[in-house]
Amino acid sequence: MASMYPPSLTALIEEFEKMPGIGHKSAVRLAFYVMGITDEKARRLADAVLNAKSSIRLCESCQNLTDSSPCGICSDPRRDRGVICVVESPKDLVAMEKTREYKGLYHVLHGAISPMDGVSPEDIKVKELMSRLGPEVEEVIMATNPTVEGEATAMYIARLIKPMGIKITRIAHGIPVGGDIEFADEMTLARAMEGRREI
């Protein structure tokens, strides 16, 4: 059934419907929001889309999204250049930064190895990681997700790096802080037991 909204409004609804997590009703609501804002605000929204597309690229070093390459973290003299934390996505990097605990550098893979989905090591930023591993690098922390793909990726990269004599570590898995042992899945509990430390 053809949309009962005017063509240009229908076109906007359809653009919003393409977005992740936006169904038809949400798309209609968003399109009506656009109808209701001032021309200037609509222009700002459209410009933000185009600006982000044109100015965001990958940092030549860590492959994180950035407006200027090398990125703010890679060019920050206060960061420890001896440690590289490897994550799957820019969102993981942001989550890590929010802890304010980590002071080293990052490397964003933009994915994880997944033969099932046709993602091989060449499809993610493994080559770029290897080319960064100069003599100043002492440790590479694998902070890929605790999924089959994340684990496989961590293992794959560990095998490549080990022969270079660089320490390679994996972040700990276990019961989340505030989590309930009763409701933890078996894998998480097994990992928590395995990773136990003396207190």
Add this chain to the structure above:
Amino acid sequence: MASMYPPSLTALIEEFEKMPGIGHKSAVRLAFYVMGITDEKARRLADAVLNAKSSIRLCESCQNLTDSSPCGICSDPRRDRGVICVVESPKDLVAMEKTREYKGLYHVLHGAISPMDGVSPEDIKVKELMSRLGPEVEEVIMATNPTVEGEATAMYIARLIKPMGIKITRIAHGIPVGGDIEFADEMTLARAMEGRREI
């Protein structure tokens, strides 16, 4: 805390966060969606926003959103010009059209009278409705929402129109089709009893 994303990405996230029903996490997800689509598709999204803003206006007759005035419904010779169904919003009109039952014209008020929210009759399209009520109009159907504001608006407009000798009706309220009497609220049930018909 400043965003940990590059400025132009942060700007895009902030634009999405202004949208109704879009929280921070959804805004980040949408911004990453934009990062992931082609330049051409991003351009199409931005253009859809600007196009909809520039080409959508209100139909000079029924006040519905349209690309061309008078709108498709008002200029359709098959529609019955003797009946005008008054709704609060373009979305209500679309809901009504989907029933495929109604063959008359519409009038979109763009709101409902609400002294509490400072919405007076002059703030909605009442004047425009009154100016349409020529001799060909036989019935005005008030299809405003069954809320305090919707009822007040229906009553206000009914009082204006009654002296003109035009039939004015209100859509029926009652138990929704497929609804459960057990769970109906008292107001709805009272309305359903009041509106009962012989079978």
